[in-house]
């Protein structure tokens with residue numbers, strides 16, 4: 001789809017780094033943008049930045065783990081800006097643990113925030129986009145971790161298994177949704193970034209519901225990873241991906257060799273069974 005002043009967007013997790021980059025890119029093209037986040041102050045900060053740069057934006061608090069909150073968000077967005085044509089889903093948590101050591105609460109937390117928040121936001125908002133019949137687009141943020149399973153030594157010594165498993169699920173979900181929405185003139189992309197400069201570790205912990213262990217406050221993690229991509233830069237990749245309706249939005253070429261290796265393994269396994 002073409003992004004312009006007729007684009008009405010909702011960016012969920014819009015107060016965060018990747019959400020902000022996407023929102024900023026959209027606003028620069030004249031789109032009207034609802035910035036939705038569980039942390040209203042960060043959503044307001046991003047909305048104020050967009051407005052200061054000449055854009056039209058509205059900040060709304062939403063809890064993506066609660067369907068009624070998403071319905072209220074969609075209603076408010078439609079009242080403010082009209083029919084929604086673009087949905088960007090960026091809620092996620094980073095959960096660090098070995099897969100064999102993680103208990104049900106850790107798995108539940110990862111599945112709820114990384115997968116179900118996206119499933120729920122799409123289920124509420126995509127049918128509204130289909131109903132009005134205008135061209136549209138959905139972008140779901142997974143991660144490069146959704147394309148290959150890293151070893152700790154490849155990613156700074158951390159165990160990303162729960163993150164990987166849930167981000168693979170986001171990739172599978174989004175590729176399927178792309179097929180389901182194709183006849184409605186709605187493009188669908190899955191964003192699979194490598195490291196982006198953000199405070200994800202801290203936002204994950206401070207918004208953790210009681211049922212998954214409760215909130216925890218840690219210091220800011222933004223700015224700690226050298227050579228992390230800026231949110232502005234990610235936003236430019238996202239816009240290009242939407243306009244070209246790419247299935248995968250790939251921001252970090254460094255991931256290519258790992259993904260190639262994975263597919264090579266799959267191919268070799270096919271070869272093995274072909275010869276059996």
Ligand SMILES: NC(=O)c1ccc[n+]([C@@H]2O[C@H](COP(=O)([O-])OP(=O)(O)OC[C@H]3O[C@@H](n4cnc5c(N)ncnc54)[C@H](O)[C@@H]3O)[C@@H](O)[C@H]2O)c1
Pocket residue numbers: 012013014015016017018019036037038039042062063064065090091092093094141142143144192193194195196197198199200201203204207
């Ligand atoms: N930062 C990276 O290196 C990186 C890399 C690949 C993928 N990602 C993914 O990108 C997405 C965005 O991450 P980010 O790096 O911008 O982090 P971020 O912490 O800046 O953004 C996440 C936002 O989601 C919000 N949020 C949390 N729980 C919510 C809820 N229940 N309802 C609504 N909003 C909620 C947070 O307040 C925060 O503003 C995540 O899915 C993350 O897994 C990040």
